[in-house]
Amino acid sequence: MSTDPMPCEVGFVNGDVTLAGLLEVPDRASAGVVLVGGSGPTDRDNGTYFPPIRRHLAAAGIAVLSYDKRGVGGSSGDWRDATMDDLAADAAAALDFLRTRPGVPAEAVGLFGHSEGGWVALRAATARDDLPWVVTNSCPGTTPAVQERHALANTLRRAGADVDDALALYDRLVAAGRRDAGFAEAARLIDSAGRPAVSCDYWTGIDERLWAFLKGKQDHDPVPDALRLRCPHLAIFGGADELVPVADSARLFSATACHPDRHARATLTVQVFPGADHRVRTNGGTRLASRYLDTLTRWILDRRKD
Structure with missing residues (x-):
């Protein structure tokens, strides 16, 4: 484990949009991740959800970048004018920015998308061959x-x-x-x-x-994007998530993994945390599910071997 890094304010661009975020790069980082927030006007913290995830990943030696959605916080533009492709391009720009940071192993930087951010991460992942992995967190497999x-x-x-x-x-x-x-x-x-x-x-x-x-x-279908993946995919769900049809989503993502056109590297891991909600929390939403952070961290670090 590395010592806790100091987060710093950063900015990067995607076309005419400037995106503001927070970057944490631990000493001797062994991997990196871009955190993509959920629906609506989500900031770099996705409310209060991302900070504990960011701290845990950084403490485990994983560089972390999260950013304000278009028109939120320090970012320009307006998310209400953005298409899924626009949001995916923002995530791709964040990925490229993180890969150029000193001390970050470019080949080991992937995407983590929460809820709607999972759709964004999947769309961004299908546009490139150099992504080592993608994590969708409470992301519906439905429209x-x-x-x-x-x-x-x-x-x-x-x-x-x-x-x-x-x-x-x-x-x-x-x-x-x-x-x-x-x-x-x-x-x-x-x-x-x-x-x-x-x-x-x-x-x-x-x-x-x-x-x-x-x-x-409203009719965005994540299944074609999942089918086109060329990297490992971890799909995390809370078993008591009332916002997402978890069983149907797991089934749809699993069906894409069994498709004959699926790339050989595009393995699928589905992790359901029983009793957890949309933010994978238990105890009435007061704490992250037991082993959630360790499971996420271990899976990312294990992908360095793929």
Whole structure:
């Protein structure tokens, strides 16, 4: 184990976007990782989630770079105007930046994507042959539309709300998005249904720009990206994650690993932590699951031999 490194503020560019982040490079780093945050306006810490992961990895001799999403913190641009390809290009720029840092072994730097960041990491991984590994953390193997429906159903059941009517409205909103309906039409659907529970759990905070963003990504399918991987893939899930259809996601990622067109290096490891939530936490979300950090660290370090 190396001594705790001092984090430093860094900046790098992807086209006309400047991204700000935090870099930790331990003495004699043996690997490196870029942490890619989840959905919405996520910063370099992904709220409070990334700091303990960053500290543990750095203490184990792994250089870590995390960054503010476009339009968040010190980064320019706006994530609501970004496509999945744009976000993947940002992650690729972070990867290239980390690889050029003194003391970082360029050939041992991979990507870690949490939740939506997993989709981003998979898309970034498919664009290059030089990635040694990729980790998806609580990343759905389904489309966003399917994942959001699953999450909404769980929220409604927990609240004792009318699930069937709310999901029917959600399905109409998804259908509206697929025909590229405008924000006004989507809002009318909500109003005509009497603003049921779905309006609180899915529609809160949605404006015209965010509606355009959501309908643009709702049918993003991560399976083709997973199929095109040319490196090992670790898929981590919390067994009690109410936001992600965990069993279906594990099945979909496993099916891609069995596909005859899958690259020989693209092995798959699925790790499910029983009782853990979307951030792989237990005890009511107060602590990371037992052995989560050690499992992640060991898997990354073991990939140096691949």
